[in-house]
Amino acid sequence: MISNSMLTLTDEQRVKWATDGYLVLDQVIPPEEVEFLSAEVDRIRSVPGYEPAPGELPRGHYKWLPGAIDQDPQGFMDRRDLLIYGKAFIDLVDRPDVFDLIVDIMGPYVLHSMSQSIVRASTQSFPGYTHTDGGEALRRIRVTETSRPLAMKAMYLLSDVEAPDSGNFTVFPGSHMRPFPENAESFLNPHTPGAVQLRGKAGDCYLFSHALWHGPAPNHSGKARKTLLYNYCQMFVRWYDHETPSQVLAQCTPRQRRLLGDLGYDFRPGSYFYAPEDQIEVIKAVTV
Template sequence: MIVKIGVLTEQQKCQWKNDGYLILKGVLSEEEIEKLTTVVNQMDEEHRKQPSSNGSQNESDVKPYAGLNKLNIIGNSDIFIELIDHPATFPIVLELLGPFIQLSMSQAMIRPPNPKNKGFAHALHPDGGQAMQRIRVDNDSLPLQIKIQYFLTPLATPENGNFTVVPGSHHRPFPAAQLGNAESPHNTEAVQLCVEAGDAAVFPHALWHGAASNRSSYARKTLIYCYNHHCFRAYDYKEPSPELLERCTPRQRRLLGDIGEWQPGSYFYSPADQEEVMTDPTEDKT
């Protein structure tokens, strides 16, 4: 089967252009949610077993209400590899970014409630460093990068640690004075997205986004996959291990930077078969 480009509806295209984000409903099955949540919970348990800085093996510096923010997770489980080119979301990645792309980042996040403060609100921000935060592309241009955030827990009402965006903000500069302002996700422009487990949000680097306070009784659990062009460096890995590549399909390997022997300009000019590999979801791992 060949992936068909052009999966977005006219309404979705309009929302992407004007608001700067999309909500995809029910992209993960109940079985996928259960398996992914199990692995994320195991990662969180390991995180909380870290020994105390005072050397005690019976104590940990990780507080009960501390969150998890783990990068480069794809090697932890094959189910994370499967998300690299998930059939419900990857066609949208191709439509928005084109075929000359790579996976730049994979991340697991847990934001638990914290009765001792306002809930660890994550200040609004665009993505990227000092340069990217000052770059905005017009509506006729490809995005520099996009992220897909998969929700493993339901966020049916506000103040559950909801992913928060400012619609249309990808068209204007982010005010530097607002960087680090933990109250910004609760300003009048910000919208807390209410979603179900299995939904996903898609957004470009320039959209102002953050997380609202979590005042619920349970932790918010999400996964984030970031894609950008071959001419960028990957965010959370230098190069994939041979063992990881052996577990991947040809398309997944290509998305992890397996583009052949390095030569000058190789990250600007993709291999000749790049478009074919990106649109062919073969499971042949040989």
């Protein structure tokens, strides 16, 4: 842990993170900003970006498309690499009240690895699913109660989730420390005993470890569930929304640039393995 003026987890949060593998942060985004971000999510639906291309690309891969396939704001959308859509999305990368806790959990050798907005439409045709993050490799890597994670996510709710089966973020508390069931027949789902379908209000944020079993519940609520997701990894793991450091560096603060892969010098072997000498100073700097 870095000793500094950044926020740190409370003792209670620290125990909950270690044992459950996730935290709920209430009302970190005020209502007027939720409204703005929600309108931004509606706006980007109609502009080009990376979206799933079912039937063309494997599940979990994204293709540059002219817009989301469904143009109804209440319809499904899964947009990656949000930072290209403006400063509001960039500033969420290191929003202090959330990012401070991420640094407390991950340590200072951290990068932002991915951003995403998912709108889960209300429909009878989507049963929900659960998974661990980081694909085939990371799902086999678990951490202990005392270890920093390799990767973690912040998920911001932009709509209220008031009842079960409303597209709830669903977790299996403590599953970040248990083996991944490789047998497809035993895959966990949002209704498996032990699943907790979280409720929440627009403006809340969930922090969770890559190794936690999690995923969306079905949404039968009659309204869309809207979220923003920001992923972080240890520096040597690197980002996976773009090939090179993000194209939005010119709009960023020094701390955001560092988080987006700009180390302050051209790439050389050793980069991202050992951090720049000013890493802690840059990560601790709240403003510039």
